[in-house]
Amino acid sequence: MKDVARKQRPNDSLSDQSGRVIPFPEAGASGLDDAAVVRILRAGDARAPRVVWNRLAPMVRGMLLRSFGPEHDIDDLIQEVFLTLFNRIETLREPQALRAFVITITAHTIRREVRRKIASRWLHLGTTQGALARDADLDSREALVRLYRILDRLGAEERTAFALRFFEGLEIVEIASALGISPATTKRRIAHAWTRIVTHAQRDGALVEYLSSYRPEGAP
Amino acid sequence: MKPQEIIERFVDLAREASEDRIDSTGQAGLYRLERALSRSTRPSRAFGYRVGGAALAAALGLTALVLVQFPRDRALTFEVTPSCVRDGGYVVSKAADGQVRFSDHSDVGMDRGTRLRVSSVEVHGAHLMLEAGTLHASIRPRPKARWSIDAGPYVVHVTGTEFDLTWKVELQTLDLRLRSGSVTVEGPLAGGDVHMIAGDHLVANAGDGSLSIVDERHATPSQDVPSASPKVDTAPSGAATMTASAPAGGARSASAAAMAHSSGVAWATRVARGSFQAVIDDAQRQGIDRVLTEASQADLAALADAARYAHSQDLARRALGAQRARFPGSVLARDAAFFLGGLAESGGDDAGSVEWYETYLRESPDGAYASQALGRKMMLVEPIRGTDAARTAAAEYLRRFGDGPYAPNARKLLQTQ
Numbered sequence: 001m002k003d004v005a006r007k008q009r010p011n012d013s014l015s016d017q018s019g020r021v022i023p024f025p026e027a028g029a030s031g032l033d034d035a036a037v038v039r040i041l042r043a044g045d046a047r048a049p050r051v052v053w054n055r056l057a058p059m060v061r062g063m064l065l066r067s068f069g070p071e072h073d074i075d076d077l078i079q080e081v082f083l084t085l086f087n088r089i090e091t092l093r094e095p096q097a098l099r100a101f102v103i104t105i106t107a108h109t110i111r112r113e114v115r116r117k118i119a120s121r122w123l124h125l126g127t128t129q130g131a132l133a134r135d136a137d138l139d140s141r142e143a144l145v146r147l148y149r150i151l152d153r154l155g156a157e158e159r160t161a162f163a164l165r166f167f168e169g170l171e172i173v174e175i176a177s178a179l180g181i182s183p184a185t186t187k188r189r190i191a192h193a194w195t196r197i198v199t200h201a202q203r204d205g206a207l208v209e210y211l212s213s214y215r216p217e218g219a220p
Numbered sequence: 221m222k223p224q225e226i227i228e229r230f231v232d233l234a235r236e237a238s239e240d241r242i243d244s245t246g247q248a249g250l251y252r253l254e255r256a257l258s259r260s261t262r263p264s265r266a267f268g269y270r271v272g273g274a275a276l277a278a279a280l281g282l283t284a285l286v287l288v289q290f291p292r293d294r295a296l297t298f299e300v301t302p303s304c305v306r307d308g309g310y311v312v313s314k315a316a317d318g319q320v321r322f323s324d325h326s327d328v329g330m331d332r333g334t335r336l337r338v339s340s341v342e343v344h345g346a347h348l349m350l351e352a353g354t355l356h357a358s359i360r361p362r363p364k365a366r367w368s369i370d371a372g373p374y375v376v377h378v379t380g381t382e383f384d385l386t387w388k389v390e391l392q393t394l395d396l397r398l399r400s401g402s403v404t405v406e407g408p409l410a411g412g413d414v415h416m417i418a419g420d421h422l423v424a425n426a427g428d429g430s431l432s433i434v435d436e437r438h439a440t441p442s443q444d445v446p447s448a449s450p451k452v453d454t455a456p457s458g459a460a461t462m463t464a465s466a467p468a469g470g471a472r473s474a475s476a477a478a479m480a481h482s483s484g485v486a487w488a489t490r491v492a493r494g495s496f497q498a499v500i501d502d503a504q505r506q507g508i509d510r511v512l513t514e515a516s517q518a519d520l521a522a523l524a525d526a527a528r529y530a531h532s533q534d535l536a537r538r539a540l541g542a543q544r545a546r547f548p549g550s551v552l553a554r555d556a557a558f559f560l561g562g563l564a565e566s567g568g569d570d571a572g573s574v575e576w577y578e579t580y581l582r583e584s585p586d587g588a589y590a591s592q593a594l595g596r597k598m599m600l601v602e603p604i605r606g607t608d609a610a611r612t613a614a615a616e617y618l619r620r621f622g623d624g625p626y627a628p629n630a631r632k633l634l635q636t637q
Contacts, residue, residue, distance in 0.1 A: 184628070
């Protein structure tokens, strides 16, 4: 999804306050619309877990994977998102906004997990980071690992806001809404994350060299 | 290498490595989810902590972990989304789905424009003050849970329950619908405190001391509370009322507010539950013209909401028009102008939209939607009336709502030469 939004700088102006449902790729073969899915969720229909999973799990998995990188186990987090969805579905006012609701739950899960990671680092209970590859041997996975370790230096709010903005292409107001913070604060968090990521990346000569020569698949 | 390129390539790398798809391994998650749901318990999170090494280090680590992640003896915390929270826990819901979420998984949803103060939070609960508007509370049952909500002169004491609570300052009316659990309501109520159980719907008016309680589970009138005032059910909905004889010891007044609806559940409740189409279907069964001319004010508002949420814009417009025509001057009629502005805007009629927003601002200069109305007007008025008009609106917006959501746009407009 190469939209324009994610290419914008963090100080983009705020043009509208209305919430939008983000057009993530449709998944699953079910012909039900989101409102119908919400109805079967609320009714406790036995089909609900499968329908909801097939429809939304790819999106949730993608968001979590992009937020935490290849080294992080996200299976538990996916479960957490869906259990929260089932527990909170009664609080969803507008059934058409199911996807936005799930994005909000996922955003909160990401933020909570980042906080947990920070806390576990502080307590020295987390897994120790493996040695990085030699500078000259960077491949895409190693580059990615290095980049996510830079992300690991950010605070929970900054990292989550950055991920939602650049990985998911959400608008500032949507991120603010999902995280429960003001658009101005959101912009500050993203700008701060942007600066820190760039600063740390630029200190890693091999990483910069890799990124300079990197071309995404399908690029001319 | 430019900073922009670093970020772009990072994003491209991340996206390449994480397609939005679920493979066979991921499908195992579905079975895990189904098992977890069938047990109705949350699965334990594999935190991945390795508590190896010395026993002392492990004990210290676990203790610290408990302090960090399971602060059982700490006061609850809360977060507000997508509304804004100000000093002293003052929350103003600017969106239709504002929510205050507490760390014990209790949450309080707020209708747009609702003003709530989180006065204090404790280990086992919190004290909230509903200044005006409607909230939808889901309080998690816990041992020793102690929650209370002030609404005008009333206090609702809660242990663990779900309910919808409205406090209308202008009408001095408390409206409490209990969906599960039980609560006690304290205040200027006839006959002292009132204990409510699931399905009860209480409407109390502090102005004239009237009170009604309807058992909505069966949609039949319940008993009568002994009251100094013989008047019953002055609910602002203006719905039909009736009085039942009072069995011994019971004594409640009664209302047939919900009886006009086929399901026995009030339309406002069904809208709150998201059953928009059901409300529209109900209205169609009764005849839209008849509903628009005969329905209570609350039902008209609920029908308009349902139609707006279900994207039946014509019906929403008619219901809002009926609201203004039949109940001119009322809060709901004034609010209808704001919603009509929104409908006009979404229909591409920017000029009409601006006129409705101006009507709302004229009728309700300090109304719940004043900030939104002025903000939207500011955004729309430039191509219609020119830059000067937009700048005037921007200056007014900043003067009145300097930290509002449209403030950045207002500043930008004022900076434009």
